[in-house]
Amino acid sequence: MKVVIQRVLNASVSINNVIHSNIQTGLMVLLGIHENDTQKEADYLCKKIKDLRIFNDTEGKMNLSQADVNAELMVVSQFTLYADTLQGNRPSYIQAARPEQAIPLYTYFVTQLALLSGKPIATGVFGADMQIQMVNDGPVTIVIERNAEL
DSSP: OEEEEEEEEEEEEEETTEEEEEESSEEEEEEEOBTTOOHHHHHHHHHHHHHOOOEEOTTSOEEEOHHHHTOEEEEEEOGGGGOBOSSSSSOBOTTBOOHHHHHHHHHHHHHHHHHHHTSOEEEOOTTOOEEEEEEEEEEEEEEEEOOTTO
């Protein structure tokens, strides 16, 4: 499982030119699910996201977590995080989980993050053609991958 976490001033997901969800100050989480992923990887990443200290304290140091600043959360599934570009110019997505595995894990991830953070989670729609707008704050972008073998 791989996440791209961006600290944002605001973010929104639109589908067919209609805003589906939006957040203010918080974290935009793009979630890629590998074919070998399980709930174990989701649990690890949800806890890591909740506790990750990437918000500024009063001295301007990244020392505060999502919970410390009551930041909002958005999670959007993004299978392209598992693009394999080693051969040719057309990415292969063979390592990305198929929908029948990915949808339940995505749902589990969102549910677990909501439970841990105590906040509702804004989401996209799995498999939809979405347009995402966000203002990255900092900019701060963190990539974390948790492999099933670990």
